[in-house]
Amino acid sequence: MKRLVLWLAAALALASCGRPAEPEAEDRSARAQFPPDKHGELVYQGYRVFTQTPKAARIYTGNSLTCASCHLDAGRKAHAAPMWAAFAMYPAYLSKVDRVVTLEERIQQCFRFSMNGFSPPQDSHEMRALIAYMQWLAIDRPVGVEQPGRGFPTVPRTGSDPNPLRGKQIYAQRCASCHGGQGEGMGYQEIQGTYAVPPVWGFNSFNKGAGMHRADLLAGFLKANMPLGNADLSDQDALDVAAWMGLQERWPDPRKGLLPGLLAQ
Ligand code: HEC
Numbered sequence: 357m358k359r360l361v362l363w364l365a366a367a368l369a370l371a372s373c374g375r376p377a378e379p380e381a382e383d384r385s386a387r388a389q390f391p392p393d394k395h396g397e398l399v400y401q402g403y404r405v406f407t408q409t410p411k412a413a414r415i416y417t418g419n420s421l422t423c424a425s426c427h428l429d430a431g432r433k434a435h436a437a438p439m440w441a442a443f444a445m446y447p448a449y450l451s452k453v454d455r456v457v458t459l460e461e462r463i464q465q466c467f468r469f470s471m472n473g474f475s476p477p478q479d480s481h482e483m484r485a486l487i488a489y490m491q492w493l494a495i496d497r498p499v500g501v502e503q504p505g506r507g508f509p510t511v512p513r514t515g516s517d518p519n520p521l522r523g524k525q526i527y528a529q530r531c532a533s534c535h536g537g538q539g540e541g542m543g544y545q546e547i548q549g550t551y552a553v554p555p556v557w558g559f560n561s562f563n564k565g566a567g568m569h570r571a572d573l574l575a576g577f578l579k580a581n582m583p584l585g586n587a588d589l590s591d592q593d594a595l596d597v598a599a600w601m602g603l604q605e606r607w608p609d610p611r612k613g614l615l616p617g618l619l620a621q
């Protein structure tokens with residue numbers, strides 16, 4: 357009995373001083389975006405996995421990014437690979453694996469490479485919640501039709517090779533104020549396990565198997581989305597910064613094994 361009282365006291369103490377009030381208020385207002393019923397609850401849980409991945413899908417996540425670090429505005433922003441445009445296009449052929457994959461399999465890839473983690477099983481709660489969230493975003497959208505704003509834009513060839521040294525300068529001028537001089541990110545939030553501005557290289561960012569490690573895809577993302585709120589890079593700027601980022605340290609492609617990936621790039 358005495359032990360029970362002690363436990364209760366400890367639990368109460370933890371509950372009262374553990375968390376700052378703000379994230380909870382944020383959670384409540386996030387919940388209010390979705391219907392108050394059972395369906396809305398599952399959609400909300402998918403939203404949480406999407407926007408707080410290291411916390412809400414902890415065992416599958418291997419870095420400090422969230423899905424929304426790249427799929428901006430919680431997967432809603434056009435030209436940042438939005439989920440409303442992706443949902444109705446699967447199953448789809450994917451050249452990376454040379455076969456037709458389901459949406460669940462496509463999500464598993466982003467966990468393995470972009471999140472440097474592990475594939476959640478197709479019937480895991482995290483996967484079901486993510487699919488529910490994406491389906492909710494895609495309600496009333498056409499099925500099987502390539503919608504404008506899907507994926508990232510393609511940056512055309514400029515006639516000059518990407519120049520990483522020029523990219524280094526642009527990074528210092530346009531990116532480092534938010535993402536840090538060493539690409540390390542800014543504003544680590546311990547409870548969430550994420551950064552206010554996510555790391556763009558190093559061991560807390562995506563690995564070398566990720567789409568973002570491909571200079572052309574990264575350049576397309578940057579052209580449409582970075583610097584955040586003021587995306588004005590030229591095609592050449594975007595390619596040059598992408599080339600610079602491609603030279604930085606990050607976890608190897610897990611398909612190539614840990615050691616060879618670390619020794620030879
Ligand atoms: C480091 C950046 C990054 C992170 C983090 C990330 N992704 Fe992606 N994702 C990409 C890139 C790059 C693509 C490929 C886009 C393309 O081919 O145009 C992609 C594609 C996708 C697609 C297919 C889009 C389409 O239109 O076919 C889905 C679905 C997806 N991601 C879901 C997720 C989920 C869920 C998470 C979190 C678990 C996540 N992603 C985390 C970068 C990221």
Ligand code: HEC
Nearest residue numbers: 424425426429530531534552553554555556582583584597
């Ligand atoms: C005003 C601050 C700001 C500036 C300047 C900025 N970013 Fe970002 N960037 C962000 C934020 C915030 C996110 C994540 C978005 C989210 O979580 O909603 C992000 C996401 C990213 C991502 C995808 C996630 C990751 O960590 O890999 C990349 C890559 C990126 N930025 C590169 C750049 C580059 C390159 C520049 C300079 C050309 C730049 N950013 C300038 C704030 C900024």
